[in-house]
Amino acid sequence: MNPQPLPAATQGPVHIVGTGLLGTSIGVALRRLGVEVTLEDSSPLALAVAVELSAGRPRTPDDAAPRLVVVAVPPEVTGQVVAQQLAEYPAASVTDVASVKAAVLDDLRKAGADLTRYVGSHPMAGRERGGPAAAMADLFVGRPWVIADSGQSSRTAVRTVRDLAIDVGATLVSMDPERHDAAVAVVSHLPQLVASLVAARLVEAPGGAVELAGQGLRDVTRIAGSDAMLWAAILAANAPQVASELRSIRDGLDDTLGALDAAASGNFGKAITGLHDVIVRGNAGVERIPGKHGGARTDWDVVTVLVTDSPGELGRLFTEVGRAGVNLEDVEIEHAGGKPVGLTSISVLRGSGPRLASALARAGWRILA
């Protein structure tokens, strides 16, 4: 449930420009800590929703100048709005939450903005739904929040933005803008584009093909459902870094095609060697991902249970798991033909797996070796 809020390090007033998902969520989190927050948005509707959700109140001419301005507008206008805010509040520190950082900094340099009071941010948090109505105070809890110091940012500005990130529950990560943009190109922008390109193949897939779709295709294409306008703006703003990732993937595709063509022309030795190499390099890469595909996996026991499609069966399973009195760390349900039927993997703290397995087996569940 929810930890007791600590006293905020952030000192208001904080002014938030742009009351979409991120801006409104930051406002709600700060208000819950008692920080004074004012809001503005080009859409009166979005602003009204944010106010209704207690993200703050609309800014009025009589309000005191903000100590901190948070710019949470679409990436393509972020630089311009940050420059305006720096000029309008000459004593304020200003941050933004755009998911690209170098392009914003370039715009500020071109605008001759005061870079000492600007520190770029990228909170690595979001939801499938956007807009103020989807806002939540806990959106940033446990998530990385990148602080991208341009090198010219003042210590006051950096400390002010770090305090904001900590107050909303995020985990601080420091990266300069270029390294940040290279990092998100590979961990975020590349996967998005590849998921979209693979999903696009399904539009003209042969009849009956999608009925054979398994969990692998579902996982690879899940994020292909993303918002097109937002992603077009993000990708365009990080174009050089994303292009260099795509070129590397294209080189890998060409190597793979070489191996496949060798197979087609009967040279199976060359084909198998090349294809094996592609999969092995992928094995090595996926092991670098922190968490359950990397380190954490070794800290957990995984108990795999067969769940058939009878009504209420998942509920009964979790009731039994509760009775077993073990600490549930994770649950993964495999989907066959789009139904949650098949293998359900329950991760528990290392050592309590056998106890859970025997408890479930006694309760009549099929436990898999």
Next chain:
Amino acid sequence: MNPQPLPAATQGPVHIVGTGLLGTSIGVALRRLGVEVTLEDSSPLALAVAVELSAGRPRTPDDAAPRLVVVAVPPEVTGQVVAQQLAEYPAASVTDVASVKAAVLDDLRKAGADLTRYVGSHPMAGRERGGPAAAMADLFVGRPWVIADSGQSSRTAVRTVRDLAIDVGATLVSMDPERHDAAVAVVSHLPQLVASLVAARLVEAPGGAVELAGQGLRDVTRIAGSDAMLWAAILAANAPQVASELRSIRDGLDDTLGALDAAASGNFGKAITGLHDVIVRGNAGVERIPGKHGGARTDWDVVTVLVTDSPGELGRLFTEVGRAGVNLEDVEIEHAGGKPVGLTSISVLRGSGPRLASALARAGWRILA
């Protein structure tokens, strides 16, 4: 839990060649239905494990000739072993379970085998772990089982293989070998290669990049952990179809690179149009996948709950869900920084979402709009 087994339509003896995951699972399922099963494998160890798991008994010279032979050996030797079995048992129907079908048929034609008694199969089932020790009688329950009639298969052979698929609980799908191979190229082989190529980029990812990995990257690269030797053989055996999918992806990559280069050279109108189009085509493709990313989604209410990282919290959540007395249809837990903290989405039958949400809210959980 487990439905009462129906009487088997399959008449033994059934001979299974290759006691890996699939062969052993078929044997265990048939034995549970009382069907006589004999086994052989080039590895005495694998054979001993299969016998220990009650998949059948080793075949002896005195055994009656089988009515059905199931060949469950690696794809690169499947054609040759099927041809041997057709010759050795002139009255038996023979099937295989290789994940490619046209290449097997070509090998049989070259070998001058009796194609009237052969019907190719592809059960769309598997586990991350392979080998006989991972076998389970329920591996095929609710999974598609492709029956690939060459056009020359006798009605007896087709009916015999259909009976096998139904007896082990699978759902029948009929496709000719070429259509099957084109279908798995797009829904299975392409996602595997793309996941591996994206994961491979992480090997040389900039310092700190993987620490920013979110659920999107985890989903896209999950299957990159697959077995390299098995996949090299599968991909080589379906080389022409996989190559044509990869060439389509490369065309899509080139279009995307064109849009990104337009952005880099300041032509944002062209860039945004092109990138928007890539994401929109992906949106359309992902909607074609049956199940929770397609149709079924509309039959469910989804209640999203914030789960923090305190011990036992998931267990408490599922206990409350059980108390609420609603039918759990699916659970998805979003992972932040590799920990199952953040948003847990619980799918229930349409209509019971509000009841679950208010029950959980009363119990102190944070429910997200």
